[in-house]
Amino acid sequence: MKDQLRDLAQDIVSTITPQDADNSQELLSMFVSELFLSATQQSIHRERSRR
Numbered sequence: 001m002k003d004q005l006r007d008l009a010q011d012i013v014s015t016i017t018p019q020d021a022d023n024s025q026e027l028l029s030m031f032v033s034e035l036f037l038s039a040t041q042q043s044i045h046r047e048r049s050r051r
Contacts, residue, residue, distance in 0.1 A: 012028075013028065
């Protein structure tokens with residue numbers, strides 16, 4: 001799983017950077033924020049489903 005996530009991260013970076021080099025850092029930061037938000041929402045949903 002770790003290797004798959006590493007590969008996915010490399011794919012995302014290599015896709016974003018050439019398409020919008022000037023804003024690539026901002027786009028990557030936004031992606032990471034969305035990733036954490038999605039993980040948090042999923043965790044909350046699972047916790048509510050247990051109750």
